[in-house]
Amino acid sequence: MSRTNRPRRARGRSRVGERFEVEVGPVAHGGHCVARLPEPESRVVFVRHALPGERVLVEITEGTEGDRFWRGDAVRVDETSADRVPVPCPVAGPGLCGGCDFQHVAVPAQRDLKTAVVREQLVRLGRLPAESAIVSGLHVKAVPVPGRADDGLRWRTRQRYAALPDGRPAMRAHRSHDLVPLEDCLIAAEGARPADALVEEGAPPVVHTVTAAGQSHDFAVAADGFWQVHPEAPRVLVEAVLELLAPRPGERALDLYAGVGLFARFVADATGTRVVAVEADRTACHHARANLAGLDAAAVECGPTDRVLRTSLDEPFDLVVLDPPREGAKRAVVEQVVDRRPRAVVYVACDPAALGRDVAIFAEHDYELTAVRAFDLFPMTHHVECVALLEPRRR
Numbered sequence: 001m002s003r004t005n006r007p008r009r010a011r012g013r014s015r016v017g018e019r020f021e022v023e024v025g026p027v028a029h030g031g032h033c034v035a036r037l038p039e040p041e042s043r044v045v046f047v048r049h050a051l052p053g054e055r056v057l058v059e060i061t062e063g064t065e066g067d068r069f070w071r072g073d074a075v076r077v078d079e080t081s082a083d084r085v086p087v088p089c090p091v092a093g094p095g096l097c098g099g100c101d102f103q104h105v106a107v108p109a110q111r112d113l114k115t116a117v118v119r120e121q122l123v124r125l126g127r128l129p130a131e132s133a134i135v136s137g138l139h140v141k142a143v144p145v146p147g148r149a150d151d152g153l154r155w156r157t158r159q160r161y162a163a164l165p166d167g168r169p170a171m172r173a174h175r176s177h178d179l180v181p182l183e184d185c186l187i188a189a190e191g192a193r194p195a196d197a198l199v200e201e202g203a204p205p206v207v208h209t210v211t212a213a214g215q216s217h218d219f220a221v222a223a224d225g226f227w228q229v230h231p232e233a234p235r236v237l238v239e240a241v242l243e244l245l246a247p248r249p250g251e252r253a254l255d256l257y258a259g260v261g262l263f264a265r266f267v268a269d270a271t272g273t274r275v276v277a278v279e280a281d282r283t284a285c286h287h288a289r290a291n292l293a294g295l296d297a298a299a300v301e302c303g304p305t306d307r308v309l310r311t312s313l314d315e316p317f318d319l320v321v322l323d324p325p326r327e328g329a330k331r332a333v334v335e336q337v338v339d340r341r342p343r344a345v346v347y348v349a350c351d352p353a354a355l356g357r358d359v360a361i362f363a364e365h366d367y368e369l370t371a372v373r374a375f376d377l378f379p380m381t382h383h384v385e386c387v388a389l390l391e392p393r394r395r
């Protein structure tokens, strides 16, 4: 299939379409492995659809003479990894749907790849020693969908599709605007498959019941608003947050990037006192207020975390939960958090690179990473969810 890559600054002659035989090296963050092209190119290529240790023919999909590295797809496998499996999805593969990265990898081995990536990000960006117990003891855990085999399929409860001009559902190719038609998406759960995933404008809010740590709460969320996409994610993440935060009665808590108040609600069960949820999206704030309405000492502050922390909330907090979008919390927010000297900070991270960068900023302010859990809440893709505990360094 021809590809229309997103526009980028051309730097020299394009090498797209050229093919090279390579030995594939380690996995890297982003759903690909690293390979070095043979002489005279001797350049790094990020190769999709390959596995460490394989020998493949890679076709360059992005790369010009001036680029530091190129991207490519394994279009033929000459020496096969024991972790390679037949691809279950007919639209997964070079040039096809960009939604999944690891359909060609046995599901347990996908978790090994993600484990390697999270460890690498914590070492390279988080500046943790590779031999530390936190890094070497980290393993991405399976999160089975109740009633299903551990096959990595039919877990995604929300899925967005593009539409072809004739109305047929499609997904985008990897790093491309090209649309790939599809009849089904094998990671989509019933209700999120192409035939039934359309969210009508003005659709009423959806209510989810979450049972975790012996408590059950209902959460209203806009039909197109943020909610964790794996059916087990709310429970698993709430339980990990509570385990690491270990909230005590009377402790005051901040839930940053709170969505509709998932973590705030469960933390308040344990503390029984002041909890403040901070969220930028107005509709999510509206639902968070309703979801936390039964709590006398709860409040929702609507606005960007950075601004809310800078201009409001001039009060002490013992506990902070933060669950930022993929780009992470970044320096301004991390510094506002550590300024309040909380006893414990739990960071829920959907991007281990952002987590690593923010962990390094916390460390500059004497908050150290003391525990981390990682969960495979996005099988078949390179995505992984981490829950990390940061505490003031003990002297």
Ligand SMILES: C[S@@+](CC[C@H](N)C(=O)[O-])C[C@H]1O[C@@H](n2cnc3c(N)ncnc32)[C@H](O)[C@@H]1O
Residues within 6 Å of the ligand: 226, 227, 228, 256, 257, 258, 259, 260, 261, 262, 263, 278, 279, 280, 281, 284, 303, 304, 305, 306, 323, 324, 325, 350
């Ligand atoms: C990964 S979601 C987490 C939501 C919630 N913790 C949950 O698990 O349901 C990130 C949330 O951060 C919100 N958000 C994005 N940028 C923000 C910002 N600068 N300040 C506050 N909230 C923001 C999004 O609207 C979204 O609800």
